[in-house]
Amino acid sequence: MIRLATFNIESFGDDKFKAERLEPRIRALRPKLLELEADILCLQEVNAQKLPGESERKFLALDALLAGTPYETFHAVTTTRPDAPSPGDRHNLVVLSRFPVLESRIHHEAAMHVPLWQPDHASPAMDAPEALSFDRPVLELTLDIGGETPLHLFAVHLRAPIAAPIPGGKTAPKVWKNVPAWAEGYFLASMMRTVQALDLRLKIDGLFDRHPEPLIAVAGDFNATEDSTALRLLLADPDDTGNPDLANRQLFQLDAALPPELRRTVIHKGRGQALDHILASPALFSRMRDIEVFNDDLADEVLDEGTLAEDGSFHAAVRACFEF
Numbered sequence: 576m577i578r579l580a581t582f583n584i585e586s587f588g589d590d591k592f593k594a595e596r597l598e599p600r601i602r603a604l605r606p607k608l609l610e611l612e613a614d615i616l617c618l619q620e621v622n623a624q625k626l627p628g629e630s631e632r633k634f635l636a637l638d639a640l641l642a643g644t645p646y647e648t649f650h651a652v653t654t655t656r657p658d659a660p661s662p663g664d665r666h667n668l669v670v671l672s673r674f675p676v677l678e679s680r681i682h683h684e685a686a687m688h689v690p691l692w693q694p695d696h697a698s699p700a701m702d703a704p705e706a707l708s709f710d711r712p713v714l715e716l717t718l719d720i721g722g723e724t725p726l727h728l729f730a731v732h733l734r735a736p737i738a739a740p741i742p743g744g745k746t747a748p749k750v751w752k753n754v755p756a757w758a759e760g761y762f763l764a765s766m767m768r769t770v771q772a773l774d775l776r777l778k779i780d781g782l783f784d785r786h787p788e789p790l791i792a793v794a795g796d797f798n799a800t801e802d803s804t805a806l807r808l809l810l811a812d813p814d815d816t817g818n819p820d821l822a823n824r825q826l827f828q829l830d831a832a833l834p835p836e837l838r839r840t841v842i843h844k845g846r847g848q849a850l851d852h853i854l855a856s857p858a859l860f861s862r863m864r865d866i867e868v869f870n871d872d873l874a875d876e877v878l879d880e881g882t883l884a885e886d887g888s889f890h891a892a893v894r895a896c897f898e899f
Contacts, residue, residue: 576864577720577897580613581794581851583732583890585883588622588636590664601640603887609644610869611894615718616646617794618669619732621653623662631661637669646671654712657683668714668730668795677725678717684709685774692763696756698743707763707770710734715778722899724790726859727782729775731795733805734768736761768798772805779809783824783856791856793826796890798850801828809854826854829866829895838868840891842875853895865896 584604589596608616623632634653641647649671656663691704714730738760744752751757775793782789799805806828807815813822830838830852839847855863870891874882883889 577615577899578611578613578894579615579617579728579792579794579853579897580611580892580894581617581619581730581796581853582607582611582892583619583796583851583888584621584640585888585890586620586622586665587640587888588624588634590622590624592624592626592635594639597636597639599884600887603885604640605644607869607887607892608640608646611892613646613671613894614673615726615728616649616671617728617730618671619666619730619796621667621669622665623667625664631659632664634662634667634669641671645673649673650676652676652679652714652716654681654714657712666711666732668712668732670714670716670728670730672716672718674721674726675719676716677719680715682709682713682715682774682778685770687774687777689770689774690766692766694741694756694759694763696744696753696759697741701742707767709771710739710764710767713771713775720790720899724786724788724858727789727791729779729791729793729795731771731775731793731797733771733796733798734764735798736768737764739763739767765804768805769808772797772799772808776808776811779826779856780824788823788858789856790859791826792859792895793854794852794893796851800849801831806852823857826856827860829853829855829860829863830868830893832866833868837870839870839873840868840893841889842873844877845875847873851890851893853893855895859897862897862899863895864898866894868893 624635654668693704716728718726744756838849840851874886876889
């Protein structure tokens with residue numbers, strides 16, 4: 576049995592490493608990680624810290640969290656900044672794997688021709704349209720899981736449905752100057768998420784082109800529910816393509832097998848949402864034996880905002896088990 580899990584650990588780690596500030600969150604998060612018993616663990620929102628006198632950041636907070644757990648000995652692959660081989664300060668992706676990593680890639684930009692966008696309510700006005708960029712990278716790995724066929728894993732954290740910045744559009748970090756500027760920012764955020772989902776779908780189809788029955792998993796925080804454009808793009812359900820001959824290229828949303836109340840991974844103002852998912856190709860889906868969302872003690876990210884230290888994260892972890 577192979578256990579694949581994903582968990583957004585909610586901006587884990589301060590800008591500077593402070594062990595005493597970190598301890599309450601470690602006490603909250605470590606039992607959750609151990610409960611997963613994952614062979615492959617995809618983490619989102621892992622912050623990196625800089626020690627005095629050093630130029631590059633390191634995952635000091637994550638190392639403290641994993642100390643004394645089986646994950647401490649796993650192979651670790653992380654995202655880095657687009658301009659340097661070191662991690663960014665915030666929201667890095669990390670994959671911990673019991674299995675050897677055959678290959679890894681970080682996708683910072685789309686490989687396709689992306690749309691251009693020029694907001695009407697920027698101040699000062701933009702001189703020309705700009706290409707839509709990714710808010711966060713995608714981490715692609717090929718893992719040797721012990722058989723003839725490797726596992727192709729995409730770890731993701733897509734853009735949140737929060738309005739993207741528009742030059743001159745705000746009077747304060749969270750206060751928009753007017754509705755048109757906010758509306759353009761919200762549209763821009765949704766387009767960034769959709770563009771990244773489309774680019775990822777095209778990469779997945781490339782794997783289908785090269786391999787007859789690939790084992791593909793896409794795991795992470797999609798910031799998208801099952802009826803969203805981004806997730807429907809990735810799934811490529813035959814009901815959407817209208818072509819049953821393309822069914823061998825679809826992805827399956829594994830948590831869709833659960834009833835809605837067991838599927839939620841975030842609670843926002845009392846409303847449960849399923850934003851974190853594991854998707855699988857037909858060959859991998861046929862080996863699935865169990866899917867679980869660990870949301871028994873999930874707190875509300877708005878109403879319980881001050882309880883992050885004791886809750887560890889406002890996201891629930893998702894784990895799928897596959898039999899080989």
